[in-house]
Amino acid sequence: MKYSYYPGCTLRTKAKDLDAYARASAKALGFELEEIEDWQCCGGVYPLGTDEIATKLSSVRALNEAKEKGQALVTLCSACHHVIKRVNDDMKNVEDIRTRANNYMELPEPYAGETEVLHFLEVLRDKVGFDELKKKVTNPLKGRKIGAYYGCLLLRPGKLLGFDDPENPKIMEDFIRAIGAEPVVYPYRNECCGGYISLKEKEMSQNMCEKIMESADGFGAEMLITACPLCLYNLNKSSGKLPVVYFTELLAEALGIKEEVQKS
Amino acid sequence: MSLENKEFKPKIVAFCCNWCSYAGADLAGSSRLSYPADVKIIRVPCSCRVNPMFILRAFEKGADGVIMCGCHPGDCHYSTGNYYARRRMTLLFSMLDYIGVENGRTRVEWVSAAEGVKFSETMNSFVEKIYSLGENVRLGDLRCKN
């Protein structure tokens, strides 16, 4: 099975790990992430002004490329996923945006939201299946107590993203279970880490991350996993009570290919 | 609404079911929600009472547009009437489209007794459409004798 893959700016630089572990794990699980050509940065935030088009075009380009290849588009970074998924929804359902974007793009065939956008976790859950993943785990992470940190971008707005229950998600918990570890559910896992605000309001973001860490720690988590480079950054900037890693790192570890990836 | 063509006053027949749409039209009236006087309503017990022949008859007699309104699917006073009406009208409209009659001249809208606003909006938009299509010549003129 081949998927189009949109890595995004950060996965090329500061979050190379997130990317490398994902690709290697995909291979081990029997699917391939085919990076789309000449992708451009998604912009990091979904443009909230309903009148903005230009800022949505890079996503449309990526989506259209996947459509032409007849593949679903897989993302890893929470921000990219959020932006691309929502732009896709606009292209599918908002006639005005669709028309204007297509006017700009001058594609051979207009794009109307045909591509399926999947987060890597959704591929694991819906395409591979957590039961199947469990079977492929060679190095179960037994006894590890792991807290999932979702943040906001993956979950909200819940109806649009359709990722999981935005108030009580469980996809990462199921993932943790599948790789043999024990999930720790804590109430702040869907609260925001402060996001981009940490650029100018470091203290605010750190307070928030502190709360998240404390809550996870209080419920007995030994480490946190995340899918978002920005969350990872912000969480690491706080007191750092708990280590934070990308979920793909643990996936690679459980599949027994972590060292291999690190070497390469 | 385009009123450039002052000469053209379309004739528009609206079939409304007694239980929902006619009541919706009453509500539009009692809420003073205006729509053009070109629309004349005929009360029928149910949308399923509307015989395609009535619609063709209206066109033949010079109507420029015919709209049928009924209860929303699932809300029919007679349970199932509008479901039959929906199939009949879909096929009839498709046939009219097939013989080259502008599709905009026929419409079905489901309007409940509580939707006075929808009734008036529907009529406004339908009348506007008819104005843009102009006079109906085709149906009156389908079979020219040589």
Next chain:
Amino acid sequence: MSSEKKQAELIKEISGVNPLKCMKCGKCSASCPSYNEMDIKPHQFVSYVINEDIESLVNSKSLWKCLSCFACVERCPRDVKPGKLIDAARQVVVRQKDQDYLSPNEIPELLDPELPQQLLVSAFRRYRR
């Protein structure tokens, strides 16, 4: 139309929000993680737009404290989504000339080695035209 009215209309248009749907339950403010940092609280945004007091709104600190985390949007029972209003107000500000909240000159001092691109990119999108 007065300029305030125009601005209010603009905010409604950009955000796609109808503030009249608000029933003033305060669930947005109850959900907001930045609440304590804000001078105008999320639930008040709605009334500022209704009352067309856009001046106060665009000059409020809150504009730059909102995380766009969508907690308020997700939980709003009336489909009002104050978060979108805030975003729109921010747009109104940064679309005006010389109103960028972030200038490239400040960037170097804000940087650190771990800082992900994503952060800069998104901050730029939020704070600048």
Next chain:
Amino acid sequence: MQELINRAKELLADGTVARVLGWKAGDLPYNPEPAYFETAEAMEDFVYNGFCGANLSKYMIEASRLEGKTLVCLKPCDTYSFNQLIKEHRVDREKAYIVGVGCKGKLDIEKVKKQGIKGIESIGGAEIADEAETLTIQTIYGEKTCAYADVMLERCHVCKGKDHMVYDEIIGESKETKDAERFDEVARIEAMSPQEKFAFFQKELSKCIRCNACRNACPACSCRKCVFDSNKFDSSQKANVDTFEEKMFHIIRAFHVAGRCTDCGECSRVCPQGIPLHLFNRKFIKDIDELYGEYQAGEDTDSKAPLTNYTFEDAEPSIVGKRG
């Protein structure tokens, strides 16, 4: 044919049937007409060949009221009509002894004539048992030939199949004659601009002389009294030429048979003006298939007809505009 005649005589003789409904030779070699035969002697006039296009199902409405059983010869496509009539309680299955007759495609004399063949005296190759793929035609101008398939009725090019839907026994083999897609013509018109569509139908319908041949031949048009002849709709004002029925006759007729029409093609076959009337019926059939699921009237005797059925999720009438 002989096998058919022999069997018919046998059944007449043993009293199984009181009469035979088939075709007898006409005054020309290509115009046999439906006829009843009550005795073995009368059977001498019986014919069955490529020109026996007439669908005899409709005659069974009348025959169902006669004393005793009627042997009726039905081609595969005719049996759909017969089934539909059973469903509508218009014929009595018990009163019919159905002989499913073989068919290798029926002929359109107009197509023969269009090939420039005139003054016809006799035609060879139209027999059902005949394997010949060409017709050999003796004319006053000498012998002419034409390919059988080239002069078949339109309906045989889109044949529904060689199986009889209902029968008591089958005599003779049928041949697959389908070499075109049933809805191609309809799709071609659908693809036209509204102006072209209108021009097309206006031209065709302007030929109509309201002779009612289509209505008389149509097995679905079996009403005791047609709405155009009754005063129920104020639709039969004979005085004015430019009346409602004049303009809307064919649309209304098509609507009345929508969901009941088996697409037997009799309307077009009998039209003296050559109007392709089947294009109306077939449009309804195409729409029904696309919107409500495939439905072939007459395939059975108990399914719900599309217009007396519904689902909660049926398409809205606005789909017509959206399909473009």
Next chain:
Amino acid sequence: MQRIGVFVCHCGSNIAATVDVKKVAEMALMEPGVVHSEDYQYMCSEAGQAKIAAAIHEKGLTGVVVCSCSPRMHETTFRKAAERAGLNPYMVEIANIREHCSWIHKDIEEGTKKAVILMRAAVAKVNLNAPLQAGESRVTKRALVIGGGIAGIQTALDIADAGYEVDIVEKTPSIGGRMSQLDKTFPTLDCSACILTPKMVEASAHEKIKIYTYSEVEKVSGFVGDFMVDIRKKARSVDMDKCTGCGVCQEKCPSKKAPSEFNRGLNTRSAIYTPFAQAIPNVPVIDREACIKFKTGKCGLCSKVCQAGAIDYDQQDEIITEKYGAIVVATGFDTINLDKYDEYAYSQSKDVITSLELERVMNAAGPTHGHLERLSDGKAPKEIVFIQCVGSRCSDDRGKPYCSKICCMYTAKHAMLIRDKYPDVNVTVFYIDVRTPGKNFDEFYRRAVEQYGVNYIKGQVGKVIPQPDGKLLVQGSDLLDNRQILKEADMVVLATAIEPNPDVRKIATMLTASIDTNNFLTEAHAKLRPVESPTAGIFLSGVCQGPKDIPETVAQAGAAAVKAIGLLAKDKLLTNPCTAQSDILLCNGCSTCENVCPYGAITYEDKEVNDHGIRETRRVAVVNNALCQGCGACTVACPSGAMDLQGFSNRQIIAEVDAICR
């Protein structure tokens, strides 16, 4: 040729301001058949009606057209007036020149023109009207009540007391409904069981009332006055005649793990069970899904211990068919599913409960025997937070757009009861609005605040955050103080929205009763006929029609009973004469009409006909006028035009079309 009178109403200035009524009356005289026309200030007034009567007498009118308000308003008025003057009421037609004309147009010329056309259409129709006679149908003097809660019980008692037979069909093993699950009731704080149980006993003892519990309505046919209903009596596996209700079987039953429906799943019950101690009938049922005997074939303990020999594992569902004249729907409500509201952590913490669950917790027969305790650890709570409007007043698809109406009051009740019994427990209520329109209601709420010190905070809660130590952190707004509150609580109670019992959709379909977008049954008129369904003979009792509290439910139950009694008291019913009729000579007998009739009003018969001298037997459609409701589906389905609708005939509608397009 008809002799038609046209009467144009001014409706004060309602019509006259935008329509030149004199002109309409004048133009009417030019229409075929019109022999009289006049205009008047208020046609519907006694004087106006007198004018119509006078004209009928003096001019020998055979038809009347009134140009006035909507026929939905005054058609009956004018038809009755005409009837009193000796004219067949169905010779009257209304041209709606108010709602459909004067009220929506501003220009007098335009309005007048349209009014004239509407008048013409009505005249054209009346020209083709024929006198119609309402038929008669009989009334079965027995009522069916669907649902055995307080609404159903009250309705049944009232109908039975009036001397008519009533059957109650209740889905669960006992009557009593939601009210039986409540601990105390507002605003008087009586014990719910103390006021409900006597009614339950009274109903079961009433000689005119028959109760079918553990039963469901399966099929309904017929029409007002003469419904035929199939009731499925589900197999109880216990013989109702033999069982003495001793309860030994329940004690001995080894399968005790099934969640108790009555206690909202907060504890468990045995496989053979009565839902609660005061259940009526006091005969248990076997839950076959939970029963070891049914699952494995082994056990049979209940049968062994039953001295009456009442256990019957082979019992089958039984279908009972009964005729009724009237049907009352009293299907009640349930609380909504809270899966989509997990910001309140309902699925994450056992100490977040719904108000209905709190009723069970507070009740002596409940899972905690009436002790207020946390369901997670059994500890006594010190801080309780109530959250209002959970799922009510939501315009998104998570909740319900309406106010559930009862929550403000029961929350005040809960708060007060807790403060009264456990004065050391602090109670906080987060509210959006406190709605207390009811007799002694606001006083009740104020008592909670002023006497019992319940802390009301205006503002909604955003999130309930379970803490590692088992406490719950409630993050809410205080809108009056303009601050965000973080409050630690031991228990959180959610005032969960109520919704109609999900079964009501199925029942409404069977009854052809209409239902709104929220699944509440629609009343025939929101103000003037609030307890009747638009479908004749169907009445509405309790929450199935809209949220309401107990006093309102009981009041509506009584009202529904009165309406049902009013129907049952009649010996005959007049039927709507605007029914379909088949022309025997045109009918093909094709059955198409039969296939689209929603009422089964069309049957086929072999009839002798005389068609222009030819006598023969034909299969023809026959309409049962008592069953036909006059929708007209058959008239369009009929290919030959044999089927026509009286009062809305093909020719009449075509005449209207022609008049409008003239």
